[in-house]
Amino acid sequence: MPWIESHTVLLRHRKVLQMACALSVPPVVIVGHLHALWHSVLEQQEDGDLSAWPDAMIAQAAAHTGDSTAFVRALQEQKLLDGKLVHDWLFYAGRYLTNKYRTSNPKKLKAIYKLHQSVSKTDSSQTKVSPRSDNLTRPNLTRPDLTEPDQPKKKIPREVATSTGTSVETWKAYAEAYRKRYGVEPVRNKSVNAMLCKLVEKIGTEEAPAVAAFYVSHQAQFYVAKMHPVNLLVADAEKLRTEWKTGRQVTNGYAVQADRTSTTGQMFKKLIAEEEAKREQIHT
Numbered sequence: 001m002p003w004i005e006s007h008t009v010l011l012r013h014r015k016v017l018q019m020a021c022a023l024s025v026p027p028v029v030i031v032g033h034l035h036a037l038w039h040s041v042l043e044q045q046e047d048g049d050l051s052a053w054p055d056a057m058i059a060q061a062a063a064h065t066g067d068s069t070a071f072v073r074a075l076q077e078q079k080l081l082d083g084k085l086v087h088d089w090l091f092y093a094g095r096y097l098t099n100k101y102r103t104s105n106p107k108k109l110k111a112i113y114k115l116h117q118s119v120s121k122t123d124s125s126q127t128k129v130s131p132r133s134d135n136l137t138r139p140n141l142t143r144p145d146l147t148e149p150d151q152p153k154k155k156i157p158r159e160v161a162t163s164t165g166t167s168v169e170t171w172k173a174y175a176e177a178y179r180k181r182y183g184v185e186p187v188r189n190k191s192v193n194a195m196l197c198k199l200v201e202k203i204g205t206e207e208a209p210a211v212a213a214f215y216v217s218h219q220a221q222f223y224v225a226k227m228h229p230v231n232l233l234v235a236d237a238e239k240l241r242t243e244w245k246t247g248r249q250v251t252n253g254y255a256v257q258a259d260r261t262s263t264t265g266q267m268f269k270k271l272i273a274e275e276e277a278k279r280e281q282i283h284t
Contacts, residue, residue, distance in 0.1 A: 002042045004092040006035065015078040022074050023066070024168055024193045033071075034080065037062035038093075041086055046097060047112045048089030050081070058084075070190075090116050167196040173209035174230070177216035182227065195234045202237045207244075211237070214244040 010016060011031050020027040040061035041048060050058055058075075059068035075081040090097075090113065101109035171188070174196075178186040186192075200208045215223070215233045218240070223232060233240065 002039075002046075002093075003096055004038050004042060005095075006092075010034070015080060019074050019078045019080070021167065021197045022077070022190055022193060023071070024171060024188075024196070026168065033062040033064050038086070041089075042093055042096070046093070047115060048086035048093070049084065049115060050086065051084040053084065085116070167193070167200050167208075170196050170200060170208040170212050174212040174216060174233070177213040178228065181216055186230075192230050195230045199230075199234045199237055202234070203241045207241060211241050211244050215240050218243075 011027055016027050016030045016034075020030045023030070037058065041050065044061075045053070053061070055068040055072040059066075059071045062071070064071045072081065076083070080087050086092075097109060097112060101112075171193075175186055175188075178184075196208075196212075199212070203211060212233060215236075216228045218224075218228070226232060
């Protein structure tokens with residue numbers, strides 16, 4: 001029965017988190033897509049070369065039901081696919097393939113290794129492998145995660161690790177409020193997804209959805225004129241969070257009135273001070 005290695009760090013790996021953020025889905029969904037894809041590749045294209053597979057076929061093999069082109073592009077951007085070649089395929093399936101073909105079909109095994117060695121020559125992050133190596137996919141001898149060798153591992157802030165799932169909730173809250181106000185669906189694309197992740201990082205996972213919905217209801221002239229785009233939500237995140245928390249919207253009219261009140265108050269204070277100074281002079 002075909003099998004591959006699956007490392008426990010995968011759910012928290014930066015590539016998975018970044019891809020989940022780009023597609024606006026929880027990281028566990030990406031882990032499921034990757035395993036479905038790897039299993040399909042091992043059964044149907046065991047050399048890991050998907051150059052003959054159209055994007056729709058790759059997405060179907062991964063059990064992804066959304067935009068297949070965007071899904072494949074996300075895999076490539078995160079280096080989970082090198083073009084149409086499964087990244088680090090021999091580190092996942094190398095031992096299985098070696099055991100299967102070492103004696104029965106060594107030429108095929110050599111061709112598979114040669115295919116992946118051609119990628120390693122143009123990518124310094126890859127490690128050259130040999131079909132005679134006994135260390136492939138042996139427990140505790142493979143790389144513990146997908147991070148390229150000879151590069152320091154990047155620490156993943158806790159907020160980033162948990163933000164993706166909440167960015168989905170934030171989008172739902174924003175989109176629902178937007179539909180109620182404008183009667184249409186708001187624009188959603190890769191840029192919007194990234195901005196929502198940024199919003200979660202700025203104000204926290206618990207408050208982001210509520211602040212997003214509050215923002216769409218905001219009556220500030222600038223927001224209304226722009227029809228409440230996500231970029232303004234992110235730019236004014238801290239201000240909007242304070243307003244949501246206090247239940248007080250600072251509109252243009254409110255700000256002008258506050259400025260007038262402050263100016264008037266300062267003028268009265270000045271007049272009172274002058275009057276008190278005159279009285280002191282008379283008494284002295």
